[in-house]
Every structure is written in structure tokens, then in C-alpha cells.
Amino acid sequence: MPELYAVMTFMLIGAVIAVSMRGLLSSVIAVGAVGLGLCVMFLFLRAPDLAITQLVVEILMLIILIRATIGRGVSRIHCESGIWIGASFMLFSGVFILAACAALKEIPDFGRALMRVSDFYIKNALNKTGAANIVTSIILDFRAYDTLGEATVLFASVMGVLALMRKKGRKKTDERDEPDC
Amino acid sequence: MSLIVKRITRYTVGLILLYGIYIVLHGHLTPGGGFAGGVIISLSFIHFVLAFGRKEAKKNIPEQFLSLGESFGAMFFLAIGLLGITAGFFFLNFIANTGTPFSLFSAGTIPFCNIAIGLKVGTGLFAIFIVLSVFKLSGEGDKK
Numbered sequence: 081m082p083e084l085y086a087v088m089t090f091m092l093i094g095a096v097i098a099v100s101m102r103g104l105l106s107s108v109i110a111v112g113a114v115g116l117g118l119c120v121m122f123l124f125l126r127a128p129d130l131a132i133t134q135l136v137v138e139i140l141m142l143i144i145l146i147r148a149t150i151g152r153g154v155s156r157i158h159c160e161s162g163i164w165i166g167a168s169f170m171l172f173s174g175v176f177i178l179a180a181c182a183a184l185k186e187i188p189d190f191g192r193a194l195m196r197v198s199d200f201y202i203k204n205a206l207n208k209t210g211a212a213n214i215v216t217s218i219i220l221d222f223r224a225y226d227t228l229g230e231a232t233v234l235f236a237s238v239m240g241v242l243a244l245m246r247k248k249g250r251k252k253t254d255e256r257d258e259p260d261c
Numbered sequence: 262m263s264l265i266v267k268r269i270t271r272y273t274v275g276l277i278l279l280y281g282i283y284i285v286l287h288g289h290l291t292p293g294g295g296f297a298g299g300v301i302i303s304l305s306f307i308h309f310v311l312a313f314g315r316k317e318a319k320k321n322i323p324e325q326f327l328s329l330g331e332s333f334g335a336m337f338f339l340a341i342g343l344l345g346i347t348a349g350f351f352f353l354n355f356i357a358n359t360g361t362p363f364s365l366f367s368a369g370t371i372p373f374c375n376i377a378i379g380l381k382v383g384t385g386l387f388a389i390f391i392v393l394s395v396f397k398l399s400g401e402g403d404k405k
Contacts, residue, residue, distance in 0.1 A: 128292035132284075136300040140386060143307060147394050209354055211289040211368035219294070220374040224352035227374070228342065231381060235335050238385040245392045 081190075083124055091117035105150060112142045129215045262312050270312035277305035285379035289368040295375040299382025306387045315394070327388040334381025341370050341377065 091114050098110035115138035122131035188194055195202075201218055211217035219227050262270075284291075285298030310318040345353035354369040361367060 129294065129297070132293050133297040133300070136297050136304065140300055140304055140307070140390075143304075143311075144390055144393060147390070206362060209368050209371060210362045211371050212363045213289050213291065213294075215292070216289045216294050216371055216375070217368065220371045221352075221354045221369075224342065224374070227378070228338070228352070231335060231338055231378060234382065234385055235331070238331060238388055241389045242392055 081124075084121060087117050087121045087124065091121075105146065108142065108145045111145070112138060115141070129213075262314075266312050270308060274305050274309050274312075277308060278302060281305060281379075281383070285375055286365070286372065288375035288379075289371045290363065290365070295378030296382055298375070299379040300386060302379065302383035303385075303387040303390070306383075307390050310391065310394070315391075318391070327384045327391070330380050330384030331388060334377045334379075334384065337377035338374060338381065341373055345370075 094110050094114040094117065098107045098114065101107045101110060115134065119131050119134040119138065122128075122134055201222060202214065205211065205214045205217045205222075209217040209221045211221070281298045281301030281304070283298075284293035284301060285295055288294035288298065306318075306322065309321070342352045345351055345355055348355035354371070356369040366372075
């Protein structure tokens with residue numbers, strides 16, 4: 081699977097560029113490139129459902145991020161890096177890498193997953209639901225609770241955005257109480 | 262936006278909306294489903310807003326429609342789950358295997374779930390976009 085490694089390298093480079101770029105618009109475009117790489121990766125792994133969703137959501141998020149960030153003055157926060165910050169960063173990243181190495185040894189090889197539960201779905205999805213697309217029959221029939229939770233999360237986030245950006249009931253800048261910070 | 266963009270948008274926005282509806286309705290047959298189709302539907306509306314501006318969009322897309330679609334989609338999805346209790350347990354596919362497989366009318370409640378989620382996601386994400394772009398925070402110039 082050399083093509084996967086190529087796409088993964090592209091995504092890593094894009095992510096590093098997105099973090100280190102000075103302009104906000106360039107960062108947003110680099111994040112979009114990372115999402116496109118993820119979409120191509122899903123296509124290589126033969127998951128067209130996820131690829132379609134990833135591509136479409138990536139486009140939407142790119143539009144929203146550009147529309148929300150462009151022309152908005154964002155100040156960069158400079159913080160002094162002391163010795164304690166560097167030391168604690170080294171310590172926690174070392175602990176994380178050690179734990180990740182120990183955990184990654186235990187999982188099965190790439191492409192040879194344990195098929196205990198999903199075997200049942202693959203064999204019985206068409207008979208039990210009648211849906212030709214097994215992915216849909218899993219997310220909307222066998223695992224409908226998960227989808228309900230996901231729908232609730234989306235509902236809550238839409239309500240949160242509407243409540244934060246509302247016009248009614250918002251105090252104007254000069255009438256606002258003293259800010260906390 | 263310029264005249265060229267507006268003219269082309271007139272032709273493409275309907276096609277994008279139709280493609281989103283197709284993805285939602287064929288979610289149980291082809292790749293895609295409620296979420297992806299809903300996002301494509303909301304992208305068609307966003308396309309319209311980006312080309313024509315907010316004032317034209319406010320005239321053509323009523324704001325009540327957004328909150329109504331979002332709430333109705335969520336309620337519809339939950340109602341399908343509750344209807345499963347009548348036959349056994351929550352989210353039971355109580356009319357499974359009614360149609361012939363690989364046809365549009367098959368798979369029991371799954372197409373209805375797809376429609377509900379598509380409606381909810383399409384209107385919800387478009388509401389997020391329109392709120393972020395229309396209601397600007399104070400202290401910003403209105404750039405065109």
C-alpha cells in the first residue's frame with residue numbers, strides 16, 4: 081500500500097503547514113488539503129460512503145471557515161516558553177508515545193480485522209433489512225442508537241450556534257458589563 | 262457577485278439540489294445517505310447565498326423554514342424509532358422486507374430515516390452558515 085503512505089505524507093505536510101502558516105486564509109486552505117487527502121484515502125480503502133461524506137463536509141466547512149474568518153482580525157498569541165513548559169511537553173509526549181507503541185502492538189494487522197460482530201452484519205444485512213447498501217443498513221438499523229446520538233449532537237450544536245450568534249437580547253458594546261478579563 | 266456567476270448559478274443550483282435529493286432517496290441502494298445528501302442540499306442553498314447575496318436570499322428562503330425543517334427532521338427520526346416499540350423494541354425495523362431488494366421502495370424504515378436525517382442536516386447546516394454570515398459581530402465593516 082504505497083499509495084496510502086504517499087497520501088498520508090501529503091496529509092502530514094498539509095497539517096504542519098496549516099499550523100505554522102501565518103495568514104489565516106492559508107491555514108484554512110491547508111486544512112482543506114488535509115481533508116481532501118483523507119477523502120482520497122477513503123477511496124483507496126474502498127469506503128465510498130465515507131469518501132462522499134468527507135468530501136462534502138470538507139467543502140462545507142471550508143466555506144464556513146473562510147466566510148467566518150476572512151476579514152476578521154485575529155491576533156496571534158505570543159507566550160514565552162519557559163523551561164517548565166518544555167520539560168512537561170517532553171514528559172507527556174514521551175508517555176504518550178510509549179503508551180501508543182504498547183497499544184499499537186496489540187491491535188490486529190491492517191486489513192485483517194476481527195470479524196466477530198461485523199461478520200453477522202455482512203451475512204445478514206440484506207435478509208434482515210432488505211437494504212442493498214450494507215453501510216446504511218448498519219447505521220440506520222443495527223446501530224440506529226449511534227445515529228440518534230449523532231443527530232442529537234448536531235441538533236445541540238446548531239442550537240448552540242444560533243444562541244451564540246443571536247441578535248435579539250444581545251447587549252450593545254457600550255452597554256455591556258465590565259468584561260472579566 | 263458578477264453577472265456571469267449569477268447566470269450560471271441560476272442553472273446549477275437546481276441541479277445540485279436535485280443531486281442532493283437523489284443521494285438522500287437512494288441512500289439504501291447506493292453510497293451516500295442522509296448525512297451526505299443533506300450536506301449537498303445545504304450546499305446548494307449556500308451556493309445561492311454566495312452568488313446572490315443575503316438580501317436576495319432572505320427574500321427567497323424564509324427563515325421559519327430552517328428551524329421548522331431542523332425540528333421536524335429530528336422529530337421524524339425520533340418518531341420512527343418510537344414506532345418500532347409497537348412491534349417490539351426501540352428502532353426496530355418494523356416493516357423490513359416489504360419491498361423487493363435493490364428497488365427504490367424497499368428496506369422498510371431506512372429510507373424514511375434517511376429522509377429525516379437529510380432534512381435535519383440540510384436545514385441545520387444551512388442555518389449555521391446563514392447565521393455566521395448574516396449576523397456579523399459588532400465592530401466589523403460590511404465588506405462586499
